Amino acid sequence: MPWIQIKLNATAETAEAIGDMLMDDAGALSVTFLDAKDTPVFEPMPGETRLWGETDIVALYDAETDMDAVMSILKASTLLVEGFAHKIEQLEDKDWERAWMDNFKPMRFGQRLWVCPSWCDAPDPDAVNIMLDPGLAFGTGTHPTTSLCLEWLDGLDLNGKTVIDFGCGSGILSLAALLLGAKKVIGIDIDPQALQASKDNAERNGVSDRLELFLPKDQPENLQAEVVVANILAGPLRELSPVIKSLMAPQGKLAMSGVLEAQAESVADCYRDELAVNEIIVKEEWCRITAEKA
Known part of the structure; x- marks a missing residue:
């Protein structure tokens, strides 16, 4: 549908x-936050005022939605x-799910870990295999940021440890930690759809x-x-640093x-x-920052 x-x-x-x-007043079906410094999503039209904030917001609506009514709500807001x-x-009406499925293939991270689409057989049945269906939440392992975090988890001894996945998305990092031996993982996300995707993927993997x-x-x-892992954006990582350190x-x-x-x-x-911050690892212009608490 369009x-x-x-x-x-x-x-x-x-x-x-x-x-x-x-979401609550203007009827959006979903809302996504993007780092405005990393991914500028538009140029303002003549006469418009860009706030030059840190976050761009993208809200999705059914194509039959009265957008004049939505704009009236936004213009009345303080x-x-x-x-x-x-x-x-308007977004192109195409089979996004099929296009995505055609491009998502099994991938290996580190020495032990594979991420496999739920509709494929695992290439190495004896490896640590995450069977994943991201659904509406971000996180398949294809992005360098997710890859960097998966490789880090693969290199840790997680046996018996508790892990917090801050901004869990599809749950891919939570699943990796659990399948690599973690005793328990706590996933936190601001998006209820992400929590549902994480729950569904955890059930699919038996964890x-x-x-x-x-x-x-x-x-x-x-x-x-x-162990705490936070694969979010630079702005929230700076703003929420006291919260993340407290975890x-x-x-x-x-x-x-x-x-x-x-x-x-x-x-x-x-x-x-x-914290003692370690060497920063770079992959395709994206970074992984690791640190330890005394």
Whole structure:
């Protein structure tokens, strides 16, 4: 079916509230946040004001939606400045699922780990195989950021350890940790669809009994783990650094990605006050930052 999407720019302070408004008040079917510095999604039209915030918001609607009504809701909001930049466009009506399935093939990460589409046979039945169907959530292993995190997990001894997957998406990193021996994984994501995708993939791989999933507002207090992985974006990694550091148990290990090489030092600097930051690893302009807690 055809779709319409609207793109807006927001500041770090307003992005989540605007996203909630688009979903709750303006009827969006889904809302996606992009790092505006990494992935500029539009140029403002004459007379429009770009907020030059850190986050671009993309909201998806059924093609029959009255977008004038949506715009009326946005223009009445105090979260956006008058004449704010926006772009409304129709998406091509094509079989996106089939196109995606045709390009997603089994992939190996590190020495032990394979990620395989749920509709394929595992190339090495004796390896650690993640059977994955990402559904509506990000994370197949094809992006360098996910690949970097999978390779890091493959190199750890996770036996008996608790892992926190901060921004779990499809659950690919959670599944990898569990299949590599973790005692328990706690997945956290702001998107309920991501939690559902993680749950479905965990059931498909027979590890749902060791995976706990939470929205940030519902996660347990004083939560900590020996291993924390956060594959999100540079802006949230900087802004949420106190939260992410608090999730690490003493002598805990942390891996972060979703960071471009030019952003790596500014992200790492937000963690050096409490953590020992290791060498930053670069893959296709994207980075993995790892650190340890004393």
